[in-house]
Amino acid sequence: MDKNPQDIFDYANITDDCIKCGKCIPVCTIHNVNADEVTSPRGFLDLLGAYQRGKLDLDENVKSIFESCFLCTACVEVCPKSLPTDMVIEQVRADIAKKFGIAWYKKVFFLLLRHRWLNDLAFKFGWTFQTCGFKIKKDVDSMSSRFNLPMLKTDRVLPSLRKTSFLNSHAEHIDNGGKRKVAIFIGCLSNYNYKDVGDGLLEILGHLEIDAFLAKDQKCCSAPAYFTGDFDTVDNNAKFNIEYFEGFGEDIEAIIVPEATCSAMLKIDYEHYFHDQPEWQARAKKVMGKVFMATEWLQNHTHLEQLLASKKKDTKIVTYHDPCHARKMQGIYEEPRNLIRQNYNIVEMSDPNSCCGFGGVTMQSEKYHFAKAAGVPKAAMIKKTEADIVSAECSACRMQINDAMGNESTTVFKNPIELIAEALRK
Numbered sequence: 001m002d003k004n005p006q007d008i009f010d011y012a013n014i015t016d017d018c019i020k021c022g023k024c025i026p027v028c029t030i031h032n033v034n035a036d037e038v039t040s041p042r043g044f045l046d047l048l049g050a051y052q053r054g055k056l057d058l059d060e061n062v063k064s065i066f067e068s069c070f071l072c073t074a075c076v077e078v079c080p081k082s083l084p085t086d087m088v089i090e091q092v093r094a095d096i097a098k099k100f101g102i103a104w105y106k107k108v109f110f111l112l113l114r115h116r117w118l119n120d121l122a123f124k125f126g127w128t129f130q131t132c133g134f135k136i137k138k139d140v141d142s143m144s145s146r147f148n149l150p151m152l153k154t155d156r157v158l159p160s161l162r163k164t165s166f167l168n169s170h171a172e173h174i175d176n177g178g179k180r181k182v183a184i185f186i187g188c189l190s191n192y193n194y195k196d197v198g199d200g201l202l203e204i205l206g207h208l209e210i211d212a213f214l215a216k217d218q219k220c221c222s223a224p225a226y227f228t229g230d231f232d233t234v235d236n237n238a239k240f241n242i243e244y245f246e247g248f249g250e251d252i253e254a255i256i257v258p259e260a261t262c263s264a265m266l267k268i269d270y271e272h273y274f275h276d277q278p279e280w281q282a283r284a285k286k287v288m289g290k291v292f293m294a295t296e297w298l299q300n301h302t303h304l305e306q307l308l309a310s311k312k313k314d315t316k317i318v319t320y321h322d323p324c325h326a327r328k329m330q331g332i333y334e335e336p337r338n339l340i341r342q343n344y345n346i347v348e349m350s351d352p353n354s355c356c357g358f359g360g361v362t363m364q365s366e367k368y369h370f371a372k373a374a375g376v377p378k379a380a381m382i383k384k385t386e387a388d389i390v391s392a393e394c395s396a397c398r399m400q401i402n403d404a405m406g407n408e409s410t411t412v413f414k415n416p417i418e419l420i421a422e423a424l425r426k
C-alpha cells in the first residue's frame, strides 16, 4: 500500500487510477459467486467514483451492491496500482448506515460490543438457554439449530457458547517468572466461544516463562461494526482501546493477538479510520506498534520453535488456511506454518490464500447465500487434502469453515495456538 489514508478516501481519484486491467476479477470472492461486473472490484470503484461526483444516488440497489463485497482484500493484493477497494467500501458503508440506519439486531450486537459487562451477561444468558434451541457439539465448540428458521436452517453450523469467558476464567496478571511480559488481546469469539485458544496461549507462555497480562478492560476491536458502517461504535471502542493500551504499554513487550481480524483492525484499520482525526491517528500508530499476531511474535521473539522441535511428532495431518487479514493485510503466513510443522505433517490445500467467505455481519445474515456459496470451494479443497485438522489463526474463518465443511465432516478446526499447546503437553 503506497497511498496515505488522506488520498485513499478521495474515491474519485482512486477510481481514476483504475486502469481497468481486470487482474482483480478472477480472485474476487464476490465476483466468483455472483459473476456480474457491478459486483467486481472495478465495478465497485466505478460506482464509488460516480457516487462521489454526485452522479449516483445511494438507493437500495446500490446499498445492496456495496454490501456484497467480502472485504477480503484479494483484489488489493493483485492490483498493479494497489487500489484499496476494501477500504473505500468500508468508508461508503458509513454513508449507507447514515442514510438507511442499521438493522435492529445489528444495533443490539454492536451495543454488546461496546460494553463488556453487558456482553458477559448476554453470553451467560445465551449459554444457559442454548440447548433449548440448538444441538451442541461440545468437542468442537459448535451448534446447529433444532428448527428450520428463515435465516437459520438446521444444517447451519454456528459457534456454541462457553459457561465462563476466557477473560473471566483467569487472574489478570499471570506470573511465569517475571523475566518478560506480554499483554493478550483475545478477541470476542475466542473469549466467549473458542476459549481453548486463550487457554492454550497461557499454557505456551507458561512454557516460555513469559508473564501474561490479560488486559481485562479491553473492548472489542470493533471490526464487525467497522465493516458494517457503524462508525460511532468504532470511534467509541478504538479511542477506549488506544487510551487503555497507552496506560500499560510501557510495562509490556508486546500485545499479542491470536486472531487475524482483530490484530489487523488494531494495527492497520484504526489508523485508516482516524484519517480525519490526526491526533488519534498518531496515537493509534504509536501504541499499536506493539500489536502482533500471536504466532508472529512467538516465532520471531521467543525460542518456541526450538522448544517444539524437542517435542514428539504427531501423526496427524494439518492443512493451513491463510486468513485474508493475516496474509494479505499483515504478511503473516510463514510463522504459523513454521511452528505447526515442528510437530505435525502439513499438507497444503490447492489455494490456502483464497478467502473462506466469512465477510462480516451482513454477509453472515442478510447475504448468507453469498457466504455459503463462497465457502463451497474452500470446503472442497480442505476435503481433498484428507487432513485431520484444518487450522487458521482466525475465529471468523473458523466459524465460516466449520459451517462450510458441515456437521458430518471428520476434519476438525483448530487455531495454531491450540495445536502448539497440545504439542507442548506431550
Ligand code: SF4
Pocket: 027, 028, 029, 030, 031, 040, 041, 044, 068, 069, 070, 071, 072, 073, 074, 075, 076, 085, 086
Ligand atoms: S475485497 Fe474481496 S470481495 Fe471485495 S472487491 Fe476486493 S476481491 Fe472482491
Ligand code: SF4
Pocket: 017, 018, 019, 020, 021, 022, 023, 024, 025, 041, 042, 045, 075, 078, 079, 080, 081, 082, 083
Ligand atoms: S486490478 Fe486494480 S487497476 Fe486493474 S481493474 Fe482491478 S482495481 Fe482496476
